[in-house]
Amino acid sequence: MPRKGRGSDTGSENQELVGTFETLRDEGEHFVHVKNYAKAIESFTRALDMNPGDRNCLVTRSKCWLQLGNAENSLTDAEEALVEDKNFIRGLLQKAEAMYQLGDFETALVFFHRGHKERPEYQEFRLGIQKAQEAINNSIGSPDSVKLSAQGDLTYFYKQEEDKKKGYSKPVSTKKEKVKEKERPKTSGDQKTIRQLLGELYGDKDFLEKLLGDPALTGGQNSMNRDIKCKVEDGLDFLDSRADFWRQQKPMYARKRDREKQRQSAKSRQRDPTDYLLRCLEEIDEDQVKERYDESLTKAKKTLRIVENMSEDQLQNKAELLANIHSQIGNAYLELGKYSLSLEHHEEDLRIANSFSLEDAKSRALDNLGRVYARKGNFEKAIEVWEEKLPMSKSPLESTWLYHEIGRCYLELNKYQDARDFGEKSLAAARDAEDDGWQLHASVLVAQSEVKLNDLQAACDSFERSLELAKRLGDRAAEDAITKALQEVNNKIVKGVKEGDDRDDDDRGSYKGRDDEPESAIDKMKSPAGGMKSPSSRQSAASPAKRSVSIKEPSPSGRDSRATPKVESPRQEQASPEAKPVTEESPPLQSPTPSGKKSAEPTESPTKSKASKNPSRASGQPDEEPTQGDKPLTKNRKSAGSRKSKTPSPTQERKSPEAKGKVEEQEAS
Incomplete structure (x- = not known):
């Protein structure tokens, strides 16, 4: 091998x-x-x-x-x-x-x-x-879409049973049949179904079928025609097999189901206008923050019509949106000075909140109603509304704001003891909130009430506490105003003027003007930053008379407290027969000017309205007998007319001997 x-x-x-x-x-x-x-x-x-x-x-x-x-x-x-x-x-x-x-x-x-x-x-x-x-x-x-029934054509199953009974039979050659099938490619399903299955490839299938039916290209017996015909048939077979596969992979009912889901999702996005309405509310709120109240009112009315024309099926939170829009319209009317219209929309806000148990909307409506009543001068109603809101307070900061506003209303009503009580409650809540700004507000309110109660020593202590807070906050204007007020109270204590004397009453009116000077400086302080829900805190606190509005529940803010009842000077309160609301557009409480003419004074009772017209009250000078020459005239309201008539008033009779002697010499001459 x-x-x-x-x-x-x-x-x-x-x-x-x-x-x-x-x-x-x-x-x-x-x-x-x-x-x-x-x-x-x-x-x-x-x-x-x-x-x-x-x-x-x-x-x-x-x-x-x-x-x-x-x-x-x-x-x-x-x-x-x-x-x-x-x-x-x-x-x-x-x-x-x-x-x-x-x-x-x-x-x-x-x-x-x-x-x-x-x-x-x-x-x-x-x-x-x-x-x-x-x-x-x-x-x-899904199982829900499959429903079996006994209906239909069962001949296929009967044919299978018959084939089993026939037994063995010689298989027939299918070679020629295959050639036939190749010559005439079979199509699967109707043309509409194939068009949906093939998509863009249906154009290629249509072209190949036309090419196969052209006798000039595929009808001849030469090699080129046979080659073209073979390639065309291969292409058609491939497209048919792809159509069959895609029908199995994703049947027509599944495609229809997906298209229906897409249409429903598109319709649901179109039907849900919540996003659009929320954008509208944000634009309205932004206009009010920027003090564009006319524009915000126009947009709010347009949005209100849109919401009212929608059904609850289209808008699930329709009631809440309606309440918000009425609140915005009421706030716009309030800033425009249309108190009756503002009151109407805020009452509608409260009605919707009560009907649908919307706690936040109810709290917001009560706050806004109190502000409207305070602007109108109806302080009793403002107190009633705000006291109803007190149990809804959610934070110490909100409580200190409410106590402060109620105390100012009592101050306007000459109920000084109640004003001091609520001022002390506001101060305690501000301490719980650890907010120095609101402690300053509350402390000044307490001091004002104590001055009017003739508790001068307690007022002096309150002003000293306020001065320390102002220094801690770095507010120079507040420091200057409180220092001047403190000097006035100390001077009053030194002079030993007793309560009940007419001159004491006039002097208290003079010192009331002094008590308001710290407040005018406090009005320039920034609003509390914590716990506020309305966008009013985004505004500058330098414009205390202006107020921003939010569709959400108003909560304590330095701006809101200044936009609601404030202590005004007697001149501002009694310039007209009826008491003007303390929350006018122009700030009632201004920082003290060098001349002293702008110093705000606390509200006096209506019986002293005539006395409030004396422009010299803001100067803070003590009351004296009107004299001749270089000596000052009397600083009280009752003696304002005596300078014209030269007739001594009862107040003049109680003046100092020196001043009285000068008056007698003048009368003798």
């Missing part, structure tokens, strides 16, 4: 065979790279003839079959690659893809899961699981 060595014929033949297999395999890989799958299949087929069972060649050829739309041959190669090793990863993935392309989504999902269990890091298996599950859900649908 001849030896088989490197130089023998057998060794050289095996070496040539191996080289040919590797060459064909590399050639097939090259054709796959350039996407010439038909040539690649030929190369891999020749390579497998030389080395049958090569797993890599089988898997690669399976991919080529799948790219050409031949899922059956792709599945055959994938199964052959798994013969020796059932856990071959590339074979599992290719078999799952082939089953998926055949429309057997359940089996494909099984193999995708099997491969994912072996190699969890493979992204292809995770994507395969997702698309297989989606295809199954699209094909089956």
Whole structure:
């Protein structure tokens, strides 16, 4: 037996065979790279003839079959690659893809899961699981949409039973039939369904069908016509197979269901106007913050008409929006000085809040109603409304604001003891809130009430406490005003004027003007920053008479306290027969000027209205007998007319001897 060595014929033949297999395999890989799958299949087929069972060649050829739309041959190669090793990863993935392309989504999902269990890091298996599950859900649908019934054509099942009874029969050759089918590609379903399935590819299908029906191109028997016809038929077969696959992957009812969901979501977005209305409310609020009340009123009325014309099905929170809009309209009318219209809309806000149990809206409405009553001068009603709001207070800061406003109302009503009591409550709540600004407000209110109660020593202590707070806050204007008021109180204590004397009454009126000077400086302080819900805190506190409004519940703010009852000077209060509201557009409490003419004074009782017209009251000078020459005239209201008539008033009779003597000399001359 001849030896088989490197130089023998057998060794050289095996070496040539191996080289040919590797060459064909590399050639097939090259054709796959350039996407010439038909040539690649030929190369891999020749390579497998030389080395049958090569797993890599089988898997690669399976991919080529799948790219050409031949899922059956792709599945055959994938199964052959798994013969020796059932856990071959590339074979599992290719078999799952082939089953998926055949429309057997359940089996494909099984193999995708099997491969994912072996190699969890493979992204292809995770994507395969997702698309297989989606295809199954699209094909089956939800259980509610599947309704089984006994109706329909059952001849198919009867035919299967008859075929079983016939027994064995010789298979008939279908070679010619296949040729016929190739000559006349079958279409799956009606044209409308195919158009929806293929989408943009339907134009290509239509073109190929027209090309196949042209006898000049495909009717001849020459080689060119046969080649054109063959390629056209291959293209039509591919499109038909794609249409069948897409019908299984995502049936028409699933496509219709998705389109219906998209339309419903689009309609729901169009029907839900909440975002638009909220933007409108924000614009209205911004206009009021910038003091554009006419513009905000126009927008609010337009928004109100839109909301009123909507049903509760279209707008779920219709009641809350209506209450907010009425509140905004009422606030705009309030700032424009139309108190009756403002009161009407705030009462509507309160009615809606009570009807639908809207606690925040009710608290907001009570706050706004109190402000309207205070502006109108109806302080009793303002107190009643704010006392109803007191139990709804949610924070110490809100409580100190309410106590402060109620105390100022009592101060306007000359109920000084009640004013001091609520001032002390406001001070205690401000301490709980740890807010120095509101402690300053409350302390000044207490001092004003004590001055009017003729408790001058307590008023002096309150002003000293206020002065310390003003220094802590760094408010120079408040320091100057409180210092002047403190000097006036100390001077009053030194003079020892007793309560009940007419001169004491006049002097108290003079010192009331002094008591208001710290307040005018306090009005320039910033609003409390914590706990406020309305945007009023965004405004500058330098304009105390202006007030911003929010659709939300108003809460304590330095601006709100100044926009609601304030202590005015007797001149401002009694310039007209009826008491003017203390919250006019122009700030009633101004910082003291060098001349002292703008110093605000606390409200006096209506019986002293005539006395309030004396312009010298704000100067803070003590009352004296009107004299001649360089000596000052009397600073009280009762002696204002005596300078014209030169008739000594009862007040003049109680003047100092020196002043009285000068008057007598003047009368004698």
